[in-house]
Each structure stands twice: as C-alpha cells, then as structure tokens.
Amino acid sequence: MRQVTGWGAGRAVVVFGTLLALPFIFSQDWVVDIAFFGLMYAVLAVAWNLIGGYAGYIWLGFITFFGLGAYALTISFQHVVLTSVWSPFLVIIPIGLGLAALSIPVALLLLRVRGATFAVVSLAVLFLAEICASNWTTITNGAEGMGMPTPPIAASLFSRPFYLAMLCLLAVVLLFSWYVLRSRLGLMLFAIRADEERARGLGVPTTTIKVVAFAASCGFAAMAGGIWAYYVGFIFPIFAFSANTMFATVMMVYLGGRGTLWGPLVGALLVAPAQEYLAYTLGNSQLYLIAYAAVFLLVIRFLPRGIVPTVHDSWVRRRARGAVGGSERLVST
Amino acid sequence: MHLALYGVILGLLIGGVYALMASGLALVWGVMRMINLAQAAFVILGAYLDYTAYTMLHVDPFVAIVPIAVLMFALGVGIYYLFFRPLKAERQTLSTLVSYALLLAGVGVLGAVYSTNVRFISPAYGLQSWTVIGFQLPVVEVYGFVISAALVGGLFWFLSSSRLGRAIRAATQNPTAATLLGVKTEWVGAVGFGIGTATGAAAGGLYGMIYSFNPNSSLDLVGILLSIVVVGGFGSLGGAIAAAVGLGVTSSLVFVYAPVWSGLGFYGILVAVLLFRPQGLWGVPQWRVE
Numbered sequence: 001m002r003q004v005t006g007w008g009a010g011r012a013v014v015v016f017g018t019l020l021a022l023p024f025i026f027s028q029d030w031v032v033d034i035a036f037f038g039l040m041y042a043v044l045a046v047a048w049n050l051i052g053g054y055a056g057y058i059w060l061g062f063i064t065f066f067g068l069g070a071y072a073l074t075i076s077f078q079h080v081v082l083t084s085v086w087s088p089f090l091v092i093i094p095i096g097l098g099l100a101a102l103s104i105p106v107a108l109l110l111l112r113v114r115g116a117t118f119a120v121v122s123l124a125v126l127f128l129a130e131i132c133a134s135n136w137t138t139i140t141n142g143a144e145g146m147g148m149p150t151p152p153i154a155a156s157l158f159s160r161p162f163y164l165a166m167l168c169l170l171a172v173v174l175l176f177s178w179y180v181l182r183s184r185l186g187l188m189l190f191a192i193r194a195d196e197e198r199a200r201g202l203g204v205p206t207t208t209i210k211v212v213a214f215a216a217s218c219g220f221a222a223m224a225g226g227i228w229a230y231y232v233g234f235i236f237p238i239f240a241f242s243a244n245t246m247f248a249t250v251m252m253v254y255l256g257g258r259g260t261l262w263g264p265l266v267g268a269l270l271v272a273p274a275q276e277y278l279a280y281t282l283g284n285s286q287l288y289l290i291a292y293a294a295v296f297l298l299v300i301r302f303l304p305r306g307i308v309p310t311v312h313d314s315w316v317r318r319r320a321r322g323a324v325g326g327s328e329r330l331v332s333t
Numbered sequence: 334m335h336l337a338l339y340g341v342i343l344g345l346l347i348g349g350v351y352a353l354m355a356s357g358l359a360l361v362w363g364v365m366r367m368i369n370l371a372q373a374a375f376v377i378l379g380a381y382l383d384y385t386a387y388t389m390l391h392v393d394p395f396v397a398i399v400p401i402a403v404l405m406f407a408l409g410v411g412i413y414y415l416f417f418r419p420l421k422a423e424r425q426t427l428s429t430l431v432s433y434a435l436l437l438a439g440v441g442v443l444g445a446v447y448s449t450n451v452r453f454i455s456p457a458y459g460l461q462s463w464t465v466i467g468f469q470l471p472v473v474e475v476y477g478f479v480i481s482a483a484l485v486g487g488l489f490w491f492l493s494s495s496r497l498g499r500a501i502r503a504a505t506q507n508p509t510a511a512t513l514l515g516v517k518t519e520w521v522g523a524v525g526f527g528i529g530t531a532t533g534a535a536a537g538g539l540y541g542m543i544y545s546f547n548p549n550s551s552l553d554l555v556g557i558l559l560s561i562v563v564v565g566g567f568g569s570l571g572g573a574i575a576a577a578v579g580l581g582v583t584s585s586l587v588f589v590y591a592p593v594w595s596g597l598g599f600y601g602i603l604v605a606v607l608l609f610r611p612q613g614l615w616g617v618p619q620w621r622v623e
Contacts, residue, residue, distance in 0.1 A: 058426050060433070109604070112611040116429045117567065120368045120559050121607065123433075127556035128600045135593045243552055247437055250430065286449075286548070289441030293434035300427060301419060 011262075012174075019167055023160050032159035034276045036231065039166040040224055041272035044245075045252045045264030046173045047220035051213045052250065053258035054186060056193030057118055059214065060246060061110070061125030062221055067240035068099055069222030070229035071133065071140060074148050085151040085161045092226035100219030107214040111207065114196070126241055133237035145236035148229060162231040169227065170265075173220045178261055180213075189213055193259070244289060248272070251296040257306025266308055271295065339468055340589035341582050346470075347543060348581025349478035349485075352574040353536035354554075355561040356485050357529035359573040360492075363505035364525030365417065367428040368562065372533045373554035374439025379405060379537025380546050381447055384454050394454050395476060398538040402531040409530025413523045436551060443548035453545040454538075477539040484535060485574060488528070492570070501525050505568065560599040564606045566616020576614065 019039070023032045044066065051059045072095045077088060110122050133140045140146060153161065180186045188209045191199035200206045229235045239245075248271070256267025275288055303310055354376055361369045379401055386397035416435065420427050462471045492498040503511040504521045512518050540546065561580055565572030584598035606613060 056426075058430065109607055112607055116366070116368055116425045117563070119426060119429045120370065121563055121603070123370070124556050124559050124563075124600060124603060127552070128597070131556075131597060131600075243555075244437065247433055251434075254430075286441045286444035289437045290445075293438035293441070296434045297416060297431065300431060304422070 008178075015265075016167070016171060019170075020164075023163050027157075029156060029159050030280070032163050034273050034280070036159055036163045036166060037276045038269050038273040039163065039170050040228055041249065041252055041268035042265045043166065043170050043173050043224045044221060044249045045256070045268040046170070046177050047217045047224070048249050049253050049258060049260075049264040050177060050180060050189075050217045050220075051210070052217075053253055053260070053264070054180065054189040054193065055210055055213050056259075057111075057114075057210065057214075058116075058122075058250070059110075059217065060119050060123035060250070061106075061129075062122075062217060062249065063243075063246040064126050064129040064241060065099055065103060065218040065221040066225035066228070066245065067129060067133065067237070067242075068102075069095055069225030070235050070240045071146075072099065072222070073226035074146050074229050074235055075139065077148055078146070080149055082149045082151050085153055088148070088151075088230050089161075089165045089227070092223050095226050096219045096223035099222035100215045103215045103218035104211055106218075107211045108207075111210055111214070123243075123246075126243060126246060130237050130241035133241060140237065143237060145234055147234040150233065151230075159231075162227060165227050166224070169220070169223055174261070174265065176216065176220075180216075181261055185209065185212065190259075244292070247296075248275075248292055251292055251299070254296065254306055255299050255303075257308035257310070260306070260308045263306050263308035267306070270307075335467070336589055337586065340586045342468055342470070343474065344582030344585030345578060346474040346478040346581075347585065348578035349481040350536050350539045350543065351557065351561060351581050352577035353481040353484055353539070354533055355558055355565070355573040355577045356488055356570055357532035357536075358558055358562050359565070359568060359570045360488070360501075360525050360532075361529040362562065363568050363570075364501060364522045365428060366425050367417075367432065368559070368567075369526075369529065370429065370432040370555055370559075371412075371435035371439060372432075372529065373551040373558055374436045374443070375405060375409075375530050375533035376537035376540060376554055377443060377546055377548060377551045378439060379534030380454070380541030380550075381443060381452070381537075382534070383538035383541055384452050387454055387456065394456055394538060394542055395480065398480070398535050401538060402535045405534035406527040406531040409527035410523045412530070413526040417526070418519065418522075436555065440548045440551050443551075447548065449547050449549065451545045451547045452541070454541040456542070459542065471543075473542045477543060480539060481536065484532060488532065489570070497521075497524060557599055560603040563613055564602055566613025569613070569615040572613060572615025 019035075022035055026032070044062075048059065048062050051057050052062075069092070073088060073092060076091060076095075082088070106125065110118060110125070113121055134143050136142070151161075180189070188199065188204045188206075191202070191204055192206055192209065196206055225240070229240070232239075249268075252267035252271050253264045254267070255271060256265065257263025275291075278288065278291075299306070354372065357375075358369055358372050361367060361372070379398075382401045382404070383394050383397050386392045386401070387394045390397075412435065416431050417428050420431065456473075458472050460471075462469045463475070464470075492502055500511070500516045500521050501524065503514070503516055504518045504525075508518050511521075544550075557580070561576045562573055564580065565574070565576030580599050580602060583602060587594055587598040
C-alpha cells in the first residue's frame with residue numbers, strides 16, 4: 001500500500017499550482033480554451049484508468065456517460081435564465097452521482113463477458129446511445145441538438161470559470177484514483193487484472209469490485225460531460241456520444257501509462273492541447289483521426305508500457321547506476 | 334401481412350450481404366481470437382473502390398468485386414504483418430484496440446480522399462426490379478444475395494476441404510498442437526486475416542449498390558457487425574451467418590413499422606442475448622474457449 005510521501009505530495013502541489021495559475025498568467029481566451037480541453041481529457045483519462053487501467057477492462061462505452069451527463073445538464077436547464085455562472089456546476093454533482101448509480105445495471109449486464117468481448121460489446125453501448133439521442137426527438141431534440149442558457153460572463157473571460165470547474169473535478173478524480181491505488185480496492189483491482197479466476201478463488205468479491213470501479217469511472221465521465229455541455233453551449237448527439245472522443249481517451253491513457261496514477265493525466269495534457277491547437281491552425285479536418293491512430297500504433301509498438309512507467313524505470317536505473325558509480329569513486333579516492 | 338412478408342424477404346436479401354461481412358469477422362476471430370473493428374472500414378473501402386471502378390473505369394460493379402477482393406486480400410496480409418504480428422503481451426485486448434485505431438484511421442483516410450459526401454453505386458440496372466407473386470424484388474439486392482451466398486458457400490468449402498483451409502481450422506481449434514504438427518500459425522493468421530478483409534471488401538461492393546454510404550457509415554456498420562458476431566457466438570461461422578440473416582430480417586421488420594428505430598433492432602437482440610446466453614446462440618462459453 002502506498003503512503004503519502006513528500007515526493008508525491010510535492011508533485012501534486014507543483015502540478016495543480018501550475019494549472020491553477022495558468023489562466024491568470026495567460027489570460028488570452030484561446031489559451032484558456034485549449035487548456036480547458038486538456039483538463040477535460042485529463043479527467044476522462046484518469047476516470048477511464050480506474051476500470052481500464054487498474055482492472056484491465058477495456059470499457060469502450062465509457063463516453064456514453066459523458067454524453068448522458070451532457071444531456072442531463074442541458075435538459076435540466078431548458079427554459080431557465082441564468083443569473084449566476086455557478087449554479088449549473090452544483091447541479092453537476094447530483095447528475096454525476098445519479099448516473100453512477102444508473103451505470104450499475106449496465107455494468108452487471110456487460111460484465112457477463114470479458115476480455116476482447118467485453119471491449120466490443122461495450123462499444124456497442126456507445127453506438128446504441130448515439131442512435132437513441134439522435135432519434136428520441138421529444139427529449140433530446142434529435143440531431144438538431146439542444147442548447148444551454150448563456151451564463152452572464154464577459155466574453156473576454158468566458159473560459160475561465162469552466163476551466164476552474166474542470167480543474168476542481170480533475171483534483172477530485174485524481175484524489176479518488178490515488179485513494180484507490182493505496183487502498184485494498186486497488187490491490188483487488190490489480191488482482192483481477194492479473195488473474196480474475198485466481199483472485200476470485202482467493203476471496204476477492206470480483207463482481208462487486210469491478211462494479212465499483214465501473215460506476216466511479218462513469219460518474220466522473222458524466223460530470224465532465226456536464227461541464228463540457230455548459231461550456232460549448234450547444235450539444236449534438238454525434239459530438240456527445242463520439243467514437244473519436246472515446247478512442248482519444250483510451251489512446252491518452254496508453255500513451256501516458258495505463259494503471260499508473262499520473263500516466264493518464266500526462267498523456268491527456270500532451271495530446272489534447274496539441275490536437276486543439278492544430279484544429280485551430282489547420283482547420284477541422286478528419287486528418288486528426290489519422291494522427292490519433294498513428295500515435296496509438298506507435299505507442300503500442302515502441303512504448304508499450306507508456307511514458308510514465310518507462311521514464312520512471314530509466315530514472316530508477318540511472319540512480320542505481322549513479323549509486324554504484326559513487327561507491328566506485330569512493331573507493332578510488 | 335403482405336407488408337410484413339415483404340419486410341422479411343428484403344431482410345433475408347440484405348442479411349445475406351451482412352452474412353458475408355460477418356463471416357470474415359468470424360474467421361479472423363478464429364485465427365486471432367480478436368474482433369476486428371476495422372472490418373467495417375474495410376467494407377466501406379470496398380464500397381468506395383467499387384464506386385471508383387464503376388465511375389472512372391466503367392467496369393460493371395459486380396465484376397469489379399473480383400479484383401477488389403484480390404487487392405484487399407493483399408492489403409489485409411500487409412496489415413496483419415505490419416500491425417498485429419508484432420503484438421506480444423495482452424495480445425487479445427491490444428489487437429482489438431489496434432483494430433479500433435485502424436477503423437478511425439480508415440475513416441480519416443477515406444474522408445481525406447473521397448470527402449464526406451454521400452455516394453451510391455448506381456449501374457444502369459440499379460433501379461430495376463422483378464415482380465414475383467406480387468412482391469417487387471430489386472435486381473441489385475437479389476444479385477447481391479446470390480453472390481454473397483456463393484461466396485459464403487465457397488468459404489465453407491475452402492475451410493472444410495482445402496489443405497490451407499484445414500490448416501486454418503486446426504490453428505483455430507488448438508494453435509499449439511497445430512504448430513507441433515507443422516502448421517505455420519503466423520502465415521495461417523495472415524491468410525485468415527487477408528481472407529476476412531477480402532470478404533469484407535466484397536460485401537462492401539454489394540453494400541454500396543444497396544445503400545448510399547460515406548466514410549462515417551463505417552461507424553454505423555461497426556455496431557451492426559458486432560451485434561451479429563456476439564449474437565451468433567464467437568468463432569462460429571455458421572452462427573454468424575444465421576445471426577446475420579436473423580438480424581437482417583428483424584431490422585427490416587422494424588423498418589417496416591418504425592423506420593427511425595430500425596438500427597435498434599440489432600441492439601435489442603444483442604442485449605437479450607447478453608442477458609440470457611452471453612456466449613452467443615451458437616457459441617462455446619468463453620471460459621472453455623480461452
């Protein structure tokens with residue numbers, strides 16, 4: 001089990017201090033806008049890592065709950081005039097909890113299968129949700145999309161409250177992820193990933209544990225979806241339940257290092273701002289799909305464990321070598 | 334009643350084309366224990382190649398399917414060696430994710446090359462139909478069904494009678510034993526993947542004559558193909574074919590009564606199968622497969 005170390009706490013303070021200071025140092029709205037999407041993907045990646053990284057279940061319907069959160073918030077704010085920026089952010093909390101609860105029966109259905117079968121069946125959930133949102137026009141207004149009321153903020157500072165809200169959510173999900181890692185829950189999830197039958201034989205309540213990780217990841221995705229919907233102001237089924245967002249999330253987790261605390265965050269903060277920046281400068285073409293796929297294929301081929309474990313290992317190795325070299329020097333002098 | 338019967342007939346015809354797509358998936362599952370999500374992109378690529386052959390080279394779209402299938406076989410073998418063979422640890426889940434990457438890359442490449450405009454392969458006889466005892470049967474769909482049935486039958490014959498087909502089945506049932514008996518499992522995997530790609534592309538040519546398509550149609554097809562292989566049971570070629578026809582008929586019937594929801598027919602059956610028989614209707618339970 002992990003304990004709080006000076007190193008770990010220091011790392012968290014530095015990362016979150018930098019992220020908190022960013023919108024006040026670079027106040028141009030487009031910078032904060034790009035950074036917002038970086039944070040959003042970081043939340044999604046850290047949340048996906050709970051089930052996909054720790055438990056090893058490739059949950060490809062994850063973005064369904066992002067879309068459900070987006071629609072839940074937008075539907076609850078139809079015909080409302082906003083007097084304050086902050087009230088929808090409070091509504092996101094019960095939405096996250098409610099959708100986490102709703103994900104439990106979904107989990108119980110999907111977890112009847114495993115491995116690659118689980119991955120593809122769960123992907124079907126995402127397509128199913130997209131079809132429902134596009135066709136259930138009385139509730140979602142179908143493919144024409146639906147809008148959130150505009151909050152009363154100056155246009156030049158528009159992105160800032162959303163950025164700060166997403167940063168809060170990132171802090172919460174990362175804290176949760178850290179708590180899971182250092183608790184029995186994390187050990188049991190790792191046991192499931194290594195050998196589910198043996199874990200069950202040793203007394204791990206596998207179904208319960210998987211459902212807990214699954215529901216937590218869905219709840220966080222729903223909250224991120226709510227903030228996203230409020231920020232973009234108008235949502236469509238194809239963007240709320242997007243197979244591209246789904247793949248981007250998975251790719252970022254693999255790039256940073258799945259099953260680690262910081263890996264998903266590193267992967268997301270590297271890729272998402274780069275993608276948003278390129279979309280700004282090159283215009284939105286489908287070329288980024290090819291780039292996503294290429295990054296993923298290169299990571300699988302050349303960096304199969306992801307950035308964080310690889311860098312960490314080489315650092316440990318160099319320190320070990322340094323220690324040996326130091327003792328040699330001691331001998332020689 | 335007449336309308337329902339008509340729905341069933343049209344569903345049977347399109348179900349044959351789905352069966353051709355899904356048989357490639359079942360074959361790839363057999364040799365690689367992997368669900369090839371990129372199959373949907375191969376289908377749409379086949380449709381685009383067929384479209385190009387017809388509009389630019391003026392080849393009959395049914396005839397063009399033959400060279401396209403050969404070309405796509407080569408592409409499939411190349412993709413197997415380039416992307417799937419190097420995978421080592423966690424091969425099953427990783428290869429599924431790699432196929433997801435290939436699916437999105439395929440959508441991106443097709444969008445860049447052909448734009449996202451909706452296309453349709455419409456030969457001169459495209460709108461003709463035969464009237465058989467009061468039912469109007471579109472010529473293209475009947476031909477599509479006949480060709481699909483012939484190709485699926487050919488695949489069955491190949492797997493049961495030819496030397497290479499028997500090697501594929503041996504590698505499917507027990508890779509280790511097959512290797513010990515001198516089957517080159519890597520080559521068998523590549524050939525299996527190539528054949529799967531070729532059948533997908535051939536089905537794509539037929540699909541493009543029946544439905545209009547654009548690069549994003551790949552994503553709609555993914556859901557349909559997944560439902561078919563899950564309902565049929567993994568690794569069961571017969572199961573996939575039966576499920577394809579069954580689901581084709583179901584969605585066609587739903588289309589007759591509630592057009593917008595026809596895409597949901599597939600998923601409804603998928604959920605029911607997961608609830609009551611997670612290994613699929615004709616499948617072997619997973620713990621016995623792995």
